[in-house]
Amino acid sequence: MSEMELEYKKIVKRQRIFFRTGKTKQIDFRIQALRKLQSEIQKREAEIMEALKKDLNKSNFEAYMTEIGMVLDEIRHCIAHVRKWAKPKKVRTPLAQFPSKSFTIPEPYGVVLIMSPWNYPFQLCIEPLIGALAAGNCAVLKPSAYAAETSKIINTLISACFPKEYVTVIEGGRKENQGLLATEFDYIFFTGGAHVGKLVMEAAAKYLTPVSLELGGKSPCIIEKTADINLAAKRIAFGKFLNSGQTCVAPDYVFVQKEIEEEFLCKMGMWIHKFFGEEPLKNENLPKIINDHHYHRLLSLLEGEDIVIGGKGQENERKIEPTVLKNVLAESSIMKEEIFGPILPVFTYQTIEEVIEYVTGHPKPLACYLFTTNVQIEKKVLKHISFGGGCVNDTIIHLATPYMGFGGVGASGMGSYHGIESFRTFSHTKSIVKKANWLDLPMRYHPYTEKNLKMIRKFLK
Structure with a gap:
């Protein structure tokens, strides 16, 4: 194992320790984190625009319209709705499970890796992060080395917002990508080309890590x-x-x-x-x-x-x-x-x-x-x-x-994000049945009889 891989494992381990404190599961903590990110972006707007100008010659108008403005709108939307999204949700219970009630609870995956491309280097790095934070995760961000100036400002921005055990930025190119993909994460969110997307999926398979792949294709x-x-x-x-x-x-x-x-x-x-x-x-x-x-x-x-x-x-x-x-x-x-x-x-x-x-x-x-x-x-x-x-x-x-999910299908990708879909992408939904103790129907237990089978047939059609 290389020194780089050892270092990445240490970073993830520190984030897991922080995640287990339970702080990120507190909704007020998540909202505070999103507001801090919002404030820092607004404060550093000129720096972000300058970086996008250097990397891609984007005008201030285009930089705001397609990158900074979209990110700020996503943060605003998540702050307004995350408390509702994170609440347990009641669902119907089959009659066969009477007497009980059923509900689902969204929970964060843990430590997630977000790998972003160079074409919209700010937006496509920060938008997934917003969903990851809203869902209660810790995150490692890997901006594209091709957009080097934007990568630098993202590192500066995130360092000003969060401690490294909560959100960390890893700069660099192919070598750093390979080192990160050799590390075990709880979720990987990748935006880029299909060729690298296949490598991401292959690396994720080693740990059975779930992935979102935002790819492309000939539209x-x-x-x-x-x-x-x-x-x-x-x-x-x-x-x-x-x-x-x-x-x-x-x-x-x-x-x-x-x-x-x-x-x-x-x-x-x-x-x-x-x-x-x-x-x-x-x-x-x-x-x-x-x-x-x-x-x-x-x-x-x-x-x-x-x-x-x-x-x-x-x-x-x-x-x-x-x-x-x-x-x-x-x-x-x-x-x-x-x-x-x-x-x-x-x-x-x-x-x-x-x-x-x-x-x-x-x-x-x-x-x-x-x-x-x-x-x-x-x-x-x-x-x-x-x-x-x-x-x-x-x-x-x-x-x-933020009101519709965005994502691909087939060769153009898998998974969806933006708005509530970002929250869902970075959350696991636990399904719970809470059974009452005052009645225990005997028909499901041994010994099995024809009479009990008839009863089961009535419930399960």
Whole structure:
């Protein structure tokens, strides 16, 4: 066992000792912790924005809208509701168990590991933590090394909020990830790519540790001829090119009905220019690609493709213009992996059945977006295509609410969080039957008789 693994085991052991004091099970303690986190985030807002600017060139507006603001809203929601969520809940009791009452009690898992990605490095680290704290857990956070500046500010922030035996931040890269995954936790929450997600699940299996995997995939966007084409293009341009396409729920490709293709492409060009100017690479608010590897990977995907809009890169700034492609082949390399960048392939279709057949013939996506005013088309798509979550007549906004869970299905992930779903994710629900002593029906006991079997049959049908 390496020195690093020994150190991580010590960290987890200290957190287990703290957890066993029972402090985190007190609701007032949890609310106090959430308020402390809320206060420190508000106090360090400028520092967080500066870190996001350095890592991804996010503007203050985008940093607040997609990261800081969402986190603060989640904290507010959890503070307002955690007392209710944590209460025992009465449930019905079968007649066969008379006289008794049944109820469930949510309890924290204990010490949880939260591993976060680089694309929304603040939000996707702190949002799961909020749920873990609300549920009464201790936590070890592992921010992404690719977003190094944000990782540093998260460490500083958490150190100012909590003692290490309650919440600890581990900075670093692959070596640190491997060391943490070799350590036994009570729950692992991972956000990132499918390849690493498989490694997380494999490592968790050693200890039978439950996991949530928030992954990704090729999320389709479908535009039907009855849609408001102008508004569809505007909302797709927003969702696709937010954070330069480095969003797990960004539209990965578009299916547009054949007769409206040209109008859609025209409107997309118009909105891209309105959003980013005639020369997007000169726009100071255009986010950059996270590193050289991903920058060159994205440009390589454009080779041989029919570029309608954009297509240029700026290597020294790691920026790529918002780019739209058409006449893309289904077997093209750009359709074999999640793009995760500002490139949007556009396909045409004649009937909605063609789209459903294509999408359902591939791994289940994290998101799906449909633009239509035809209720029958809407019902057909929602019924026949399986995906994590999505929108009708908009993109990506379904994840920006504490009132619905967010998560994937199949290859796009497992588990859900946000709001009460975060509380549930980081809680185990104990089921309790409390039996009365004043009556003890004899039919369940030996010796078994035909008469007792008849009685059992009446109760259990």
